[in-house]
Amino acid sequence: MNNVVEVKNLVAGYEARTLIRNLSFSIPAPAFVAIIGHNGAGKTTFFRTFQQRVAYQGQLLVQGHDLKTLPHATKQGILSYLPQRNTVSFSIKVLDLVVMGLFRKKRFFDHYTSQDYDTAANVLAQLQLTHLQDHDFTTLSGGEQQLVWLAQLMLQDATINLLDEPTQQLDVYYKNKVFKLLQSWVNDNYKTVLCITHDLHNLIPMEGYLINLSKPDPQLEVISRETVLANQAFLEAGRN
Numbered sequence: 001m002n003n004v005v006e007v008k009n010l011v012a013g014y015e016a017r018t019l020i021r022n023l024s025f026s027i028p029a030p031a032f033v034a035i036i037g038h039n040g041a042g043k044t045t046f047f048r049t050f051q052q053r054v055a056y057q058g059q060l061l062v063q064g065h066d067l068k069t070l071p072h073a074t075k076q077g078i079l080s081y082l083p084q085r086n087t088v089s090f091s092i093k094v095l096d097l098v099v100m101g102l103f104r105k106k107r108f109f110d111h112y113t114s115q116d117y118d119t120a121a122n123v124l125a126q127l128q129l130t131h132l133q134d135h136d137f138t139t140l141s142g143g144e145q146q147l148v149w150l151a152q153l154m155l156q157d158a159t160i161n162l163l164d165e166p167t168q169q170l171d172v173y174y175k176n177k178v179f180k181l182l183q184s185w186v187n188d189n190y191k192t193v194l195c196i197t198h199d200l201h202n203l204i205p206m207e208g209y210l211i212n213l214s215k216p217d218p219q220l221e222v223i224s225r226e227t228v229l230a231n232q233a234f235l236e237a238g239r240n
């Protein structure tokens, strides 16, 4: 059986600065993995390597395939990516934006069916957002918009989901709710979730791993109260 994700001797960064130095780890089975580290540590850059948006040395394998040989990993439902910030500059109904998460099941000119809209509405209901489904997306609060993007990503139904600070703008209730939801994607739907986060306290009840990109030799660590608090203390102690 292939590893879900395997990172081999990854080196990446920008012209003037290498941010990821010889990173290696593997995720053998569907799992939740928190990516933590100081601002500027290279967390988003790490995700950009998965999207082939930054040059890198080493290998990134998903389900045993080198990502460089899989240019359509998103279209194939292998990878999905939720960026830290996403904007829409035109009026669109929330439900119309969420249903677009089904894009990979559609051809270019296909319409979304009433069944597709029901699927989108069900996902919004899971996030307790039904009351917003007919609202103009551009009028929602930052946190509400973040939840709507998450709903759209859920519809993509990808095997490996890269989420860049998905709870950054959420209130304490929704932070808890979203982490529980991510845990259920892993446990009930066998998805793998790589989640960049600064919400370390929300990690304590999670099952899975964390990796701290601020450490000189980052490794996967099993999440427990002790490992989360030790990493929190490491990050609070200073920046290299």
Ligand SMILES: Nc1ncnc2c1ncn2[C@@H]1O[C@H](COP(=O)(O)OP(=O)(O)OP(=O)(O)O)[C@@H](O)[C@H]1O
Pocket: 014, 015, 019, 037, 038, 039, 040, 041, 042, 043, 044, 045, 046
């Ligand atoms: N295109 C680029 N060219 C040069 N430097 C860049 C580029 N994009 C990002 N950087 C720099 O690389 C560093 C790492 O950025 P990155 O976005 O990966 O950090 P991060 O760990 O995700 O931080 P945060 O927690 O603040 O989101 C930052 O110092 C940033 O300024």
